[in-house]
Amino acid sequence: MSAGGQGGVASARPPAAGPAAGLLARDISVSRGRKPVLRGVSLHLRPGELVALLGANGAGKSTLMAALAGELPVHAGAVALDGRPLGEVSAAAQARRRAVLPQSASLTFDLEVDELVAMGAYPHPGLAPAEVQALAARALDLADAAALRGRRYRELSGGEQQRVQLARVLVQCLGAREPGQARYLLLDEPTASLDPRHQHGLLRAAAGLARSDEVGVLAILHDVNLAARWCDRLVLLADGGVAADGPPDAVLDAQLLQRVYGASVTLLPYPRLPGRPLVLFE
Amino acid sequence: MTQVAQAAQAGKAAGVSFPISRHDHQPVSRHDRLPIAALAGLLVAVLVAAAVAAASGPVQIPLSAFPRLLWGAPAPDEALWRNVLLDIRIPRVLFGMLAGAALALTGAVMQALFRNPLAEPGLIGISAGGALGAVGAIVLAGGGFWLLAPAAFAGSLLATALAYALGRRHPGVAGLLLAGIAINTVAGSLIGLLTYVADDVQLRDLTFWSMGSVAGANWRLLAFLGPWILLLSIWLLRQWRVLNALLLGEREAQHLGYAIVAVRRKLVLATALVVGPLVAATGGIAFVGLIVPHLVRLTLGANHRWLLPAGMLAGALALTLADWLARVAIAPAELPIGLVTSLVGGPFFLWLLARGGKS
Numbered sequence: 230m231s232a233g234g235q236g237g238v239a240s241a242r243p244p245a246a247g248p249a250a251g252l253l254a255r256d257i258s259v260s261r262g263r264k265p266v267l268r269g270v271s272l273h274l275r276p277g278e279l280v281a282l283l284g285a286n287g288a289g290k291s292t293l294m295a296a297l298a299g300e301l302p303v304h305a306g307a308v309a310l311d312g313r314p315l316g317e318v319s320a321a322a323q324a325r326r327r328a329v330l331p332q333s334a335s336l337t338f339d340l341e342v343d344e345l346v347a348m349g350a351y352p353h354p355g356l357a358p359a360e361v362q363a364l365a366a367r368a369l370d371l372a373d374a375a376a377l378r379g380r381r382y383r384e385l386s387g388g389e390q391q392r393v394q395l396a397r398v399l400v401q402c403l404g405a406r407e408p409g410q411a412r413y414l415l416l417d418e419p420t421a422s423l424d425p426r427h428q429h430g431l432l433r434a435a436a437g438l439a440r441s442d443e444v445g446v447l448a449i450l451h452d453v454n455l456a457a458r459w460c461d462r463l464v465l466l467a468d469g470g471v472a473a474d475g476p477p478d479a480v481l482d483a484q485l486l487q488r489v490y491g492a493s494v495t496l497l498p499y500p501r502l503p504g505r506p507l508v509l510f511e
Numbered sequence: 512m513t514q515v516a517q518a519a520q521a522g523k524a525a526g527v528s529f530p531i532s533r534h535d536h537q538p539v540s541r542h543d544r545l546p547i548a549a550l551a552g553l554l555v556a557v558l559v560a561a562a563v564a565a566a567s568g569p570v571q572i573p574l575s576a577f578p579r580l581l582w583g584a585p586a587p588d589e590a591l592w593r594n595v596l597l598d599i600r601i602p603r604v605l606f607g608m609l610a611g612a613a614l615a616l617t618g619a620v621m622q623a624l625f626r627n628p629l630a631e632p633g634l635i636g637i638s639a640g641g642a643l644g645a646v647g648a649i650v651l652a653g654g655g656f657w658l659l660a661p662a663a664f665a666g667s668l669l670a671t672a673l674a675y676a677l678g679r680r681h682p683g684v685a686g687l688l689l690a691g692i693a694i695n696t697v698a699g700s701l702i703g704l705l706t707y708v709a710d711d712v713q714l715r716d717l718t719f720w721s722m723g724s725v726a727g728a729n730w731r732l733l734a735f736l737g738p739w740i741l742l743l744s745i746w747l748l749r750q751w752r753v754l755n756a757l758l759l760g761e762r763e764a765q766h767l768g769y770a771i772v773a774v775r776r777k778l779v780l781a782t783a784l785v786v787g788p789l790v791a792a793t794g795g796i797a798f799v800g801l802i803v804p805h806l807v808r809l810t811l812g813a814n815h816r817w818l819l820p821a822g823m824l825a826g827a828l829a830l831t832l833a834d835w836l837a838r839v840a841i842a843p844a845e846l847p848i849g850l851v852t853s854l855v856g857g858p859f860f861l862w863l864l865a866r867g868g869k870s
Contacts, residue, residue: 300762324768331766337626337758338813348759351752352768401767 249312257306276411281456284466324352349400368399432459546817553824606728608827615826618800631801636694640670641790664787723794723849751815798856
């Protein structure tokens with residue numbers, strides 16, 4: 230299914246974006262201070278797919294996402310956005326194609342939810358106010374945050390703040406209007422402070438966005454089952470390298486998980502969905 | 512495939528059907544009515560305060576005489592009123608409005624840039640840096656506004672850069688305040704040293720710096736500082752989006768497409784370009800840049816689209832009233848305007864600290 234979808238995407242897009250389309254880290258090595266965190270990691274995020282980034286604490290998930298977000302210098306290897314090295318693409322052009330949801334975001338001064346969500350349109354100065362409002366309404370619906378309109382950001386709970394921030398980056402993502410332009414969405418632990426209903430709601434929305442709007446979504450997740458249930462592909466990091474990269478049933482191997490997470494693992498078939506195993510940690 | 516192709520087609524169609532329209536020319540939405548009403552109210556208040564301030568003083572001029580003094584044919588015995596109004600009062604009131612607007616604007620910009628509600632040109636040493644530059648110019652090179660202004664600018668810029676670097680090294684409110692204390696102390700002691708070696712004429716010029724004053728206003732000064740500060744202010748007002756983005760954090764602002772290192776450099780430079788020459792002309796006027804943005808934020812919220820213009824108007828109002836108070840409180844003598852702003856601002860600052868520096 231995913232391969233067929235990508236074929237369609239490639240043929241619908243003008244040739245310039247063609248085979249190089251994607252947010253690509255190639256053999257990158259990154260150090261934080263003197264400590265090497267990533268060693269020769271490659272990850273290719275293609276438009277239209279939802280990918281989960283998994284791994285134990287300290288495996289380098291956030292560092293890899295930061296490198297893809299252009300926040301960190303890469304010591305070896307390269308990060309490319311649709312075939313062009315990140316360093317050659319201006320911050321403004323990057324923002325039109327790639328949105329990033331931070332793990333947690335505080336505000337120096339309080340803003341209203343609507344004002345915060347509308348900030349997602351800043352990279353797209355061509356949008357008329359009515360278009361921004363329409364995008365914000367759609368994004369707030371997708372993030373299940375429509376009920377929070379008119380509230381002040383700092384009054385919200387952690388989970389509510391996270392949904393509002395998600396709506397903001399969805400506006401940024403949906404606001405790109407260049408025809409055929411691939412877009413990418415990086416989510417750093419988006420489900421961290423969400424209840425189970427909103428965790429599934431968020432991933433359902435992300436999967437829908439990937440299909441309908443040709444967005445490549447990469448999400449750092451800790452819940453392996455949530456990842457297996459919704460994502461097209463899982464990337465499992467261990468010790469600063471990629472331990473596995475593929476569809477859920479290929480990556481979710483009992484022995485591999487045991488080694489990576491250091492906990493004993495039982496795999497069960499998912500009741501209704503073949504190819505998406507359930508993982509039981511003990 | 513067809514589904515995706517359709518989506519791409521829809522995207523293309525959408526791209527074509529929405530013409531490009533810069534959102535600088537946004538129509539007024541329901542959401543914007545309150546801030547626009549507030550701006551209009553502030554503008555009226557500023558004009559009323561300016562008229563009252565221009566009318567009162569040792570020579571009382573009735574408001575009803577203003578039109579014929581300014582545009583008509585005043586009676587022969589009203590020549591004094593006309594001279595006082597045109598040569599003294601109006602430049603002074605305009606100058607106070609300009610200084611108040613500039614201080615409130617730069618205060619609001621710094622608070623966003625430093626992500627800190629207590630950042631203010633006076634508090635973190637930028638005014639002191641400017642004053643040191645100006646005092647240095649007076650004592651070592653003889654003074655004159657055209658020498659003072661660049662010297663004050665250089666001092667302000669240096670102090671801003673220092674405050675920023677030190678404040679970042681120790682994040683949070685404390686780091687910036689400590690940096691401000693250090694900069695204020697160093698600048699203050701150097702000013703003290705220069706005072707020590709100054710001669711009598713220079714000393715008279717120097718006393719002016721300790722409190723700040725808009726008494727030096729005249730049309731020539733306004734002709735330079737007015738356009739200078741207004742042009743920089745217009746540029747700063749246009750930065751409201753990036754300042755909003757900075758409320759989220761520097762990383763998040765970068766993800767919204769702002770090359771943050773360059774943006775930061777430009778904002779610091781523009782602030783110093785405003786504060787430096789202003790300090791050269793007025794000395795240090797404390798607390799306006801702290802209190803005014805804070806009060807505006809309490810009423811209108813932190814969206815810089817409204818905070819910046821409303822802050823400028825409220826700053827103009829505050830300094831017009833402060834200068835009026837300074838002139839009439841112990842008339843015919845005059846209080847230094849910085850004393851008035853400090854008398855109001857000091858307790859307010861204490862209250863702010865007692866609340867934990869939150870806004």
